[in-house]
Amino acid sequence: DAKTTQPPSMDCAEGRAANLPCNHSTISGNEYVYWYRQIHSQGPQYIIHGLKNNETNEMASLIITEDRKSSTLILPHATLRDTAVYYCIVRVSNSGNTPLVFGKGTRLSVIA
Amino acid sequence: SAVISQKPSRDICQRGTSLTIQCQVDSQVTMMFWYRQQPGQSLTLIATANQGSEATYESGFVIDKFPISRPNLTFSTLTVSNMSPEDSSIYLCSAGYGYTFGSGTRLTVV
Numbered sequence: 001d002a003k004t005t006q007p008p009s010m011d012c013a014e015g016r017a018a019n020l021p022c023n024h025s026t027i028s029g030n031e032y033v034y035w036y037r038q039i040h041s042q043g044p045q046y047i048i049h050g051l052k053n054n055e056t057n058e059m060a061s062l063i064i065t066e067d068r069k070s071s072t073l074i075l076p077h078a079t080l081r082d083t084a085v086y087y088c089i090v091r092v093s094n095s096g097n098t099p100l101v102f103g104k105g106t107r108l109s110v111i112a
Numbered sequence: 113s114a115v116i117s118q119k120p121s122r123d124i125c126q127r128g129t130s131l132t133i134q135c136q137v138d139s140q141v142t143m144m145f146w147y148r149q150q151p152g153q154s155l156t157l158i159a160t161a162n163q164g165s166e167a168t169y170e171s172g173f174v175i176d177k178f179p180i181s182r183p184n185l186t187f188s189t190l191t192v193s194n195m196s197p198e199d200s201s202i203y204l205c206s207a208g209y210g211y212t213f214g215s216g217t218r219l220t221v222v
């Protein structure tokens with residue numbers, strides 16, 4: 001079962017920051033937080049992941065609370081192409097040898 | 113990150129028949145994962161395929177229905193056997209450190 005809780009849907013105005021929350025209150029010390037998104041009818045796309053520290057890449061920023069029980073994915077300037085289902089996933093290994101367990105995700109709609 | 117080629121991208125099949133889905137990875141990977149995504153739903157893990165051993169199936173999925181082959185470190189197949197309309201879904205494979213996904217196979221059973 002998924003170990004995360006996300007709101008089922010969110011709207012965001014184009015050009016504004018999209019902040020997607022995720023609760024993972026039972027996360028263990030060696031578990032990473034991963035974010036993926038799935039644009040309609042495509043395979044999931046990796047966005048970002050982190051263990052303790054905040055992370056940033058060309059797509060997004062990941063803010064993890066100090067107690068690691070929740071995190072926020074930030075898309076700094078949302079565009080219509082960011083409309084997708086976003087999945088927050090907690091998993092132990094960073095090695096590629098254990099599967100991702102998907103929850104229901106958040107459906108983000110970016111509105112012009 | 114690994115690049116995965118998955119085929120076919122879509123198919124329409126008659127009930128009672130079988131379809132084999134192929135995934136080719138551009139680098140060697142230890143594990144490959146197969147998922148099902150039913151209409152409007154999230155992804156559900158079917159099985160984990162390790163080269164040289166039998167696949168490990170999740171609860172609710174059995175080898176007779178979803179046989180998997182993993183002949184080498186870059187290739188795997190999933191067969192959907194004796195199909196019924198309830199098998200209509202998107203099937204996806206995943207592999208690699210970056211957890212790359214194939215583009216998916218949209219299966220419709222009629």
